[in-house]
Amino acid sequence: MTTMPLEGSIIPVVEDIFREGGANHEIPPGADPELLATTAAWAIFGAARRWYQTPDRIPAEEMAARIEAMVKPIFLSAYV
Template sequence: MTPSVPASLPAVQKIDPRILRSRRMLIDALARLLTQKSFEEISVQDIADEATLNRATFYLHYPDKSSLLQAMAAARFRDLVERRGLSFNSCEGGLRAIALGVCDYLAASPGCPGGLGKMPLEDSIIAVVEDIFREGSGQHQVVPGVDPELVFTTAAWAIFGAARLWLTMRDRVSAEEMADRIEAIVLPMLMHATER
């Protein structure tokens, strides 16, 4: 149940460059719009217009604006993880890497101009973290009677909540130290949910 090798984080699979360009344009458009207004005030048409694409192109890539926000969060998270040189090549250290990535993600978000700092962080980054756990779960047997989705959600919210608390601490420790603390709290829960 501990995280390992999420295919979606370390590398982008080979996808047609035109698809990647359109997705990047949509993500960049949403990021620009979030500096001007709240996520709730932004429509799919606003995003398409800002990206100089049509609505049909938007819907070819994303079913709704929340999916685009999640894609934007995943891209930002991936960039932050890559900048630190973090690896998900094994279960060992994977949870710490996720916690450190979430701390970095939250630390980078409030400093953004205007509405970007107000975007619905819970909806975006928690879904990304849940997906990482989901992808890594294939290498672990879950204890009978344990709902893996409940474990993924609980662990993701625990990491997010602890990182959010860290961000507001007056005498904040380093992100690395906080990641160690988060790992010490969340890892036993994940280990308890899996068979050894």
């Protein structure tokens, strides 16, 4: 498996994006915005990395839609 040397830089940036976005939305009591940001960032990064390492991969736009469909429930779970 190929490792991505920027992994340590990419994840924190994506987490920050989610934290900033989350600051604009009310999160119910008991929900952990830090955990939500971390979980979503790693899910996106992991799926994108898997896609990148797959021979004969599907187009990026199609993969982005799949990743969105998988990650959206993570965000929605904070509002249950």
